[in-house]
Amino acid sequence: MADTIDDRPQLRVLIVDDHPLFRSGLRAALDSAVDVEVVGEAGDAEALGVLVDETRPHVVVMDMGLPGISGTEAVRGLGSSHPGLPVLMLTMAQDDASLLAALRAGARGYLVKGAGRDAVLNAVRTVATGGAVFGPEVADRIAAQLAGVRRAVPDQPFPELTQREAEVLELVARGYDNRRIARELVLSEKTVRNHVSRVFAKLQVAHRAEAVSHARDAGLGATPPSQVP
Template sequence: MSGQPAGPSGLPTPVRVLIVDDHPLYREGLRGALRTMAGIEPVGEAADGAEAVRLARELAPDVVLMDLQMPGVDGIDATRTLCAARPGPAVLALTMLDEDETVGAALRAGASGYLLKDADRAEIDRAIRHVAQGGVVVGRGVAGGVRRRWAEPPPDPARMAFPDLTDREREVLGLVAEGLTNAAIARRLHLSEKTVRNNVSVVFAKLGVRSRSAAVATARDAGLGAAR
């Protein structure tokens, strides 16, 4: 996992977190815990799913800590709405519910991770940073069958088509194939534009192509990106 992208000052940019939970005391405690974590910044709080969607649009957090069982719009529906946005925040479910059906529903809705509320600070800290970088986290206390099923991702066609590329390089190639510019890719992946340019150059070299259009054609032939 790469480090946090640097801001204009050259210092790492904090991971911006929106807290969503219908219990004020839990939100208060979680906010206090996040403030003790270096490089993590709580930027807002919501008491239900509808407010979470509204605040996410206003505040543009990197990660949303999402309770699932809330009045009105619940966490599953809010997660589905947030994850349909492109670009959108990573959603990390933080809940008391550990039934297989609920875990699966949250992950199918697009959540990048699932933790139980008895997770300690260190586990929450690691999970936030991991999903902010595009990773997937399923907590230690989550129902065993679902955890095993979701912790072991299916074979990646891009990995098989481009075995010489790293995971990050395949991710960058996929976004190039979607037609994104380097600047747009940098925003999507929370990287500096210089880092993206370097990744693109390495990808071109490994693919043996000299132009972006040739890279796009190669990627789309392998099933990446949008169809022509």
């Protein structure tokens, strides 16, 4: 049932998510509110600045794990090209590294996909008026970190990875190919390929460049790769 609030100004929303069915459902949910209008959609952030100029949104609702340019990079880019434009992250990523990366980049809100229509609408309205919004699970983790509560494996950016997978991701983030990683870790290339595949699955990324982007957003790969002889 659509909202019946007709004295609010129209909030223009741009959706950036690489899943067409999810975009369609989110658009329907947002458009069902009389004070919200979806003015555009995109499946990636490659031309996001141009799209923002064309559609002039008040809020960008964006996924974290976009192909190519990650959601975190896109938020950071909008902060430079369109300062003051609030971004609400609506994503499957629930790990602390993704959350902190989004906040450092300048996101004004962070909701996990699966949040109800009313929660998403409230978040859009809140960030549009200068507020910040976080889902209950996210808010609990922020509170714990601010209180100095140490979490399990606190120094591990991606706690879902095994120690070996984390080592492989660190070298992927440095720009090493599988052969170089095999040499560094004294493993077979087949074993490295298996580790890389599991890392991609756990991070929900489709290709190496996306994995590198996520890893570098979390602070991995800081050491530049040395020249291979």
